[in-house]
Amino acid sequence: MSTQGRPRIGVVGTGWWSIEHHVPSLLGYEGAELAALADTNPEKLARVASHFGVERTFADAEELFVSGLVDGVMIAVPHAHHYPLARAALDAGLHVFLEKPMTLASADAWDLVERAERAGLQLTVGYTFQYTRAAQRLKRLFDEGTLGELLAVSGIFASIVEAYYRGRPDDYASVFDFSLAGPDPQTYSDPKLAGGGQAATQITHAMGLVLYVTGLAPTKVMAFMRNGELEVDLVDAIAYELSGGAVGTMAAAGTIRPGQDLHEEARYFGSEGNAVHRLAEGTLEIALDDGTTERVALEEGESVYPAEAPARGFADLIAGRGPNLAPAVPAARTVAFVEAAYRSAASGQPVAVEPR
C-alpha cells in the first residue's frame, strides 16, 4: 500500500448521511485521503463533488473498486444495495466500511464476513454508538466478566423516524440538516429497499450494541410488530434468548416527534451486578454486587453520537493505527436477529437462530 499513513478512501453513496458526516469527516482528517466519490445519481454526484471539491467521481461503484485509486471504501447506500456492493469491493481487494444494517439477509452478512477473513481485509460496520466511551467501557465490562453470568437484558429504542417510514423525510428538516440533500423518500419507506422499518433501521442500533458488548449470539427470537397503515413496521416488541441462556426484551417505536426526548437504553443484569446504558445521554451506570458503583458521564464537548468517528476509525483501521470498534461478526449476528424478528412477526412463531 503506497499510502500507509494516509489511506485513500472512496465513498460510495452521496446521500444525506454520507455528505453530512463521512465526507466532511474524511476531508477534515489528516490521517485519510478522500480519493473518490461514487453515486448512481449523476446530478447528485456532481453537486456533492463540486461542493466538497472532490475530483474523481464514478457513476458505477464497481469501476471505482477496480480503479486502483483507493485502499478502502465506505458504502452508504440504501440497505438493499449493501451486500452486492460490499462483496464487489472485498473481491476487488478493498477494505470495507459498510453502513448499518450490514445486509438484509444473514446469509449475505456471513458471506461478507468470510470473504473479508479469507482475503485478510478489514470489514467494519457503521455502528456509531460503539465509538462512545460509555459503549467501550461496557464492552470492557463484559470482556472482563465483571457482571458475572448475564441473566437478562432490557432494551428500548424510541426514536424520531416515522416520517421517514411515511416517505416524508422533509418533515424532519428541523432536526436534521438536509441543506445539501435529504434522504430519498423511498429509502426508508419502501420495504424492498429498506428491508423493513423500525427493526431494520433502528433496532439494529440497539441490538448491534447488545451483541457487540456481550459477545453473545441470539438463539431464539419472538417478535410482535405493528405497521399501522405504513408499509413497514413502526413499533416492535421482541423477546429473545442469547447463547448462554440470557433472556432479553427489545421494545422500539419510531413515533417520537421532533423536540421530544429519545429513549434509547439497554440495561444488563448479571449474576454479579448490573449496568444501565443510556445511549441517548451517553451515560453508563454500573452497580456491582460487591457494592462497587461506577458512572461514566458525558464529558464536555463529547458527543452522544460521534458521527464523524466511524470514517476516521476506518482510516485508522486500514492504517493499522486503531481497533475495529464495530466488527463484522456481531453486526452479522444483528442482521440474523432482525431477520429472525421479521420472520417471527410474519409467522407468529418464535424463530430459532443458528448460533455463529
Add this chain to the structure above:
Amino acid sequence: MRVGVVGAGWWSTLSHLPALVANERAELSAVADRDPARLARAVAAHGAPRAFADHRELLAAGVVDALVVAVPHAAHFEVARDALAAGVHVVVEKPMTIRAADAWELVRLARERRLHLVVGYTYQFSSHARRAKQAFESGELGELLLVSGLFSSIVEAFYRGDTSAYDELFDFQLEGPQRDTYSDPAISGGGQGTTQVTHAMGMVHWLTGARADEVFAHMAQRDLAVDLADAISYRLDGGAIGTMASTGSLRLRQPEQQELRYYGSEGFMLQDIRNGTLEIHRNDGTSEVLPQLPKGPERYPAAGPTATIVDLVLGLRDDNPAPAEAGAATVEFLELAYRSAAEHRPITRGAAPPAR
C-alpha cells in the same frame, strides 16, 4: 366498619394490621392465622378482639364486613372465595390467584354478590397512578401502540428460601416471610413472574383496561425452583404490543428499576413507579411532568388497599384503583407467560385451559 385479616405474616404485620388500627373509619375486628404463635404475636401487637386459627371459623363468627386476604399465593383463591360467598367484601393480595380461572371466578362472585373486591397492587393507589389512568381515559395519548416494561428488584434470596438476607431492606416488625412462601412453586405459583411482574403488568392491565391476546415468554431459573429472570413479549386486545423484562437478581443497595413506558399515536407517557415520577408528552408539543412523589406512603401507599375497601363499603368513594377485573387479567397474562415458557411457543388467550 369491621375488618378482619387472614394471614398474620410479614406483609400483614408490616402494613395491613397497622394501617387498619390507624384507620379511624375501620375497626380491626378479627385476625386469623393457622400458626398459633404468629397469631398470638399479631393479636398482642395490634389488639384484635377475636383470633381464629382458620378463616372459615372467622367468617362463620360473623364479625367482619370486609376481609383482607394476605396468605401465601396458592391459598388466596380459597380464602377470598369463602369470604365473598359469605357476603364479605375482600382485599386480596397480589397476585390475586395463581390460576386465571380462579381469578375470574372471584370476579364473577363479587359481581353476583355486589361486593367490593380490591387487589393489593399498592402502586395503583398513588396520585400518579390516578393521573396515568386519566391519561388513558381521556385518550390524550391517542391509540396505544406499544408498552415497554422493566421491573428489576431485590428478591432472589426469597426465591432461595433465605428469608433473612434482606432484613436491612424491610423493617420486619413481628415476622419475616416463611422459607417456602416464595421458594416453593407449589405455594408461590412461580418466581419473578408471579411475585414481581404481577406489579408491573397489574398496572398495565389496569391503566389500559386491556387483556392479553397473545403472550410469549423466555424465563431463566438458573439453579432455582422458580423463575428468576423473565423476558416477555405480548399483544393486547385492541392491538397494542409490549415487552416486559424482569429480574429478581438485584442485590441490597442496588437501585431497583421499575419503569413502564406507553407509546400512543398522539404521545407517550413515562411512568417510573419506583422513583415516583410520571411524565406525559403529547405530540401537539405539550408536556406534563409531575412533581416527584416523596419516598414513603405517597409513592408506595401501603395503606391504600385497606383504606379503599373501607371507603368503598362506606360509600365514601366509588372508584377502585385496583379492581378485580384488571387483577384477573394480570393472572391470566402470567398464566399464558408460564405456559409459553414451558412450551416454547406463544400462547393465545383462546388456547388457555377452560375455566373449571
